[in-house]
Every structure is written in structure tokens, then in C-alpha cells.
Amino acid sequence: MNIIATSSARPVARALTVEEKHEIDHEMTLYPDKKAVGLEALKIVQKHQGWVSDESLMAVAEYLGMSAHELDGVATFFNLIFRRPVGRNVILFCDSVSCWIMGCDGIKDHISKRLGIDYGQTTADGEYTLLPVPCLGDCDRAPVMLMDGEQHRNLTPEKIDQIFSQRAKNK
Numbered sequence: 086m087n088i089i090a091t092s093s094a095r096p097v098a099r100a101l102t103v104e105e106k107h108e109i110d111h112e113m114t115l116y117p118d119k120k121a122v123g124l125e126a127l128k129i130v131q132k133h134q135g136w137v138s139d140e141s142l143m144a145v146a147e148y149l150g151m152s153a154h155e156l157d158g159v160a161t162f163f164n165l166i167f168r169r170p171v172g173r174n175v176i177l178f179c180d181s182v183s184c185w186i187m188g189c190d191g192i193k194d195h196i197s198k199r200l201g202i203d204y205g206q207t208t209a210d211g212e213y214t215l216l217p218v219p220c221l222g223d224c225d226r227a228p229v230m231l232m233d234g235e236q237h238r239n240l241t242p243e244k245i246d247q248i249f250s251q252r253a254k255n256k
């Protein structure tokens with residue numbers, strides 16, 4: 086992570102990396118207005134840094150000529166921009182109505198028990214963060230969760246055990 090440590094409580098914009106600038110510059114060629122790139126720029130930073138710290142947010146805002154406040158509004162509105170550190174794998178667990186009807190609460194409890202974390206928490210080894218999300222658009226195959234870009238459907242406790250056992254083997 087390329088985040089400048091500051092001794093004061095006030096965050097200071099860090100320097101964006103060459104890769105981040107390069108990718109943000111590319112996005113700027115696709116939009117008529119620099120400010121319209123805000124969300125994509127935050128996604129780029131998150132891809133490289135794992136999350137969007139205050140220092141990163143300020144750096145992106147400066148680069149796009151926006152106020153940090155304005156850009157933070159974008160980050161807050163889009164709930165997949167992580168403004169706090171997350172684990173290497175983020176489990177986005179759908180808790181909307183179809184998944185709820187199909188018993189997602191029990192599945193979530195199973196994940197929580199297995200990993201020892203609740204919503205908003207990260208495992209002690211930094212491997213997993215569990216977050217609730219609204220509908221993932223796969224309601225007919227509820228309950229559903231998204232992890233590392235892969236949607237896991239028709240979840241059962243057994244299926245959860247399989248997924249995490251397999252991942253542990255592949256490590």
C-alpha cells in the first residue's frame with residue numbers, strides 16, 4: 086500500500102501511482118467531464134490499494150479537480166467503494182427480500198460462525214470481510230453472495246462449507 090503516514094489527525098493526499106494515473110487518464114478519454122470519472126477513479130484506486138483511504142480520496146479529488154467532500158459523496162453513494170480497510174476477499178452477502186425469504190439469515194449465521202466475523206468485520210488473518218449488500222440480481226437462485234467477482238447461488242450451509250474448504254485447499 087502506498088499511503089503516506091501522517092503525524093497529524095488531518096489526512097494528506099498521497100501521490101497516486103503511475104498505474105493509477107495511467108488508468109484514470111484512460112477513463113478521462115471516455116467521459117466529456119473530468120468529474121464524471123470520479124466513481125471509476127475510485128474503483129481504480131480500490132483495485133490497486135484494496136480500499137479507499139482518506140489520503141487516496143484526497144489524491145483522486147485533487148487529480149480530478151474536485152473537492153474531497155464532493156468525491157466522498159460519490160463514494161458514499163456507491164456502496165462498493167470501501168472507505169475502511171477490508172480483507173483480501175470481500176464477501177458481499179445479499180440480505181434483500183428474496184434471499185431473506187429463502188433463508189439467507191441462517192446462511193449468514195453459518196458464515197459468521199465459520200469465519201468468526203459479523204457484518205462489517207474482517208477475519209484476524211485479514212483474509213475475509215463480510216458485508217451485506219442489496220439485491221445481487223439473481224433472486225431466482227437465492228440465497229446469493231458475491232466473492233472475488235464470482236456469484237455463489239442457491240447457498241446452503243453445506244455449499245458454504247464446500248466453498249471455504251476449497252479455498253483453504255487452494256491457498
Ligand code: FES
Nearest residue numbers: 179184220221224
Ligand atoms: S434478493 Fe438476493 S439476489 Fe435478489
